[in-house]
Amino acid sequence: MADESKITPVVLCGGNGTRLWPRSKPCAPKPFLRLVGDTTLFEEAIGRCAGEEFAPPVVVTGHKHRDLVEGQLPQGSECRLIIEPEGKNTAAAIALAAYRLPEDAVMLVCPSDHHIADVEAFRASAFQAAALAREGWLVAFGIVPTRPETGYGYIKQGEPLAGGYRVDKFVEKPDRARAEEFLAQGGYSWNGGIFAFRAGTFIEELSRHRPALANAVRKAVDSGREDGRRFLPGADAFAQIEGESVDYAVMEETDHAAMVPAAMGWSDIGNWSAVREAREHDAQGNVVNGRADLLDCRDVLVESDGPRVSLVGLENVIVVVDGDEILVTSSAGAASVGKLKGPAGG
Numbered sequence: 604m605a606d607e608s609k610i611t612p613v614v615l616c617g618g619n620g621t622r623l624w625p626r627s628k629p630c631a632p633k634p635f636l637r638l639v640g641d642t643t644l645f646e647e648a649i650g651r652c653a654g655e656e657f658a659p660p661v662v663v664t665g666h667k668h669r670d671l672v673e674g675q676l677p678q679g680s681e682c683r684l685i686i687e688p689e690g691k692n693t694a695a696a697i698a699l700a701a702y703r704l705p706e707d708a709v710m711l712v713c714p715s716d717h718h719i720a721d722v723e724a725f726r727a728s729a730f731q732a733a734a735l736a737r738e739g740w741l742v743a744f745g746i747v748p749t750r751p752e753t754g755y756g757y758i759k760q761g762e763p764l765a766g767g768y769r770v771d772k773f774v775e776k777p778d779r780a781r782a783e784e785f786l787a788q789g790g791y792s793w794n795g796g797i798f799a800f801r802a803g804t805f806i807e808e809l810s811r812h813r814p815a816l817a818n819a820v821r822k823a824v825d826s827g828r829e830d831g832r833r834f835l836p837g838a839d840a841f842a843q844i845e846g847e848s849v850d851y852a853v854m855e856e857t858d859h860a861a862m863v864p865a866a867m868g869w870s871d872i873g874n875w876s877a878v879r880e881a882r883e884h885d886a887q888g889n890v891v892n893g894r895a896d897l898l899d900c901r902d903v904l905v906e907s908d909g910p911r912v913s914l915v916g917l918e919n920v921i922v923v924v925d926g927d928e929i930l931v932t933s934s935a936g937a938a939s940v941g942k943l944k945g946p947a948g949g
Contacts, residue, residue: 610733610799611708612652612660613700616645616672616715617690621941622874625928626906634715635671638872639881646675648715649682651722656730661685661703662715663696669833688838692846693796694853698809698820699836706803709733712849714796718881720868728865731766732799740861741800741808742767743854745792747866751782754873754938756794756850758862770860773850792862795869798849805853812856819844875921875930876937879904893924902934 618632627633634645642650652660659681664672666686676682685699697712704710711729719725732742745758745768753776761771773794777785785791810817819840826837854860870881879902884890889897893907898915905912907924914920919934932940 609658609709610652610656610711610729611658611704612649613697613710613712614645614648614652614660614662614715615693615696615712616662616664617668617687618716619941621943623872623878624940624943625923625925625930630667631671632668632716633872635668635675638878639718643675644718644872645672645715647718648713649676649680651719651725652711652713652729653677654726656726657711658708659683661700663687663700665690682832684833686833686835688836688841690846691841691844693849694809694813694816694847694851695820695841695844697798697805697849698817699824701802701805701809702821702824703834704802706801706806708802709736710798710800710802710805712796712798712800714871716872717795717797718868718870718872720881721866724865724867728863728867729799731863735764735767735861735863736799736801736804739801739804739859740764740767741804741854741857741859742798743770743860743862744795744797744865745862746795746869747864748786748791748793751779751786752793753777753779753782755871757785758792758794760790760792760862760864764861767861767863770854770862773855773860792864793869794850795865795871797865798854804859808853808857808859813847813852816845816847816852874937874940875904875906875923875932876934878906879921879934 616634620627620629620632623633635643637643661683662672663685669686735742756776757774759771761769822840823836826840828835870877879890882890888902889900890904894911895905896913900914901918904921910924912922921932921937923930
């Protein structure tokens with residue numbers, strides 16, 4: 604029987620490897636790269652959920668990334684793996700873990716490809732969220748916004764709760780004017796995709812709002828098999844699942860959505876511009892990893908695994924060299940790298 608006083612990290616691990624091309628590729632996507640510091644984003648996610656307050660983590664991943672996950676787990680880890688036959692989005696991935704855990708287990712759902720600079724602030728928010736989850740709330744981390752960001756969904760906080768707030772509503776990605784309005788008004792947070800809830804509560808709400816999805820996941824678990832630390836859901840039942848995000852399937856539907864504010868130096872590392880922002884930079888805002896010469900440059904990122912890169916008189920430019928593949932983009936264009944055809948688009 605699991606210790607219900609502990610928090611069970613559920614780490615969602617996958618990706619197509621397109622937004623950080625050419626370093627990131629389908630065979631080695633973003634979670635498994637050392638993009639900020641000396642550890643990979645996946646290793647960061649596992650490490651910040653270590654300690655006596657946490658149960659051994661559950662990692663939900665695909666068969667393509669199973670070996671990468673196991674190769675980056677700490678030695679002696681008691682982590683359990685759930686190997687999805689194919690990607691079905693986050694609602695199904697979380698439901699797989701929920702059906703494999705005791706009903707009273709508090710799940711802390713964490714993407715594996717984010718960077719969090721202030722781990723202690725993250726843990727403090729996790730403990731607040733867990734306390735609300737034990738009371739029956741489905742809790743989202745509300746990332747305290749630092750700029751009028753148009754690339755994230757937002758959460759509007761409602762009435763206060765002990766340790767957090769009710770969610771008034773979830774808001775789709777805004778345009779620039781609305782994002783500026785949210786920042787000026789206050790009470791709006793970024794939706795960082797980090798959640799906490801009891802396994803039983805999540806299943807109840809998923810069954811209420813998406814019964815076919817919940818039933819298909821339950822059948823996949825019932826027909827699955829264990830292979831050491833790995834659990835393999837039944838492929839035939841899993842194939843019947845209609846993929847949907849946890850936001851649409853549950854969080855935007857439930858009457859029990861809550862949020863805890865989190866100011867923790869969070870970044871989803873969604874593109875190369877975000878990588879530059881997350882790393883230490885010089886007085887001109889430049890970040891260099893590899894051999895490079897910069898003259899009269901500002902807010903430039905150079906990432907090279909070998910060839911020397913020389914730049915003169917440039918601002919807001921990103922250059923990434925990986926083997927014989929080279930990316931050159933403006934900082935503004937970095938968000939569109941995943942749309943490239945050919946190597947980046949897979």
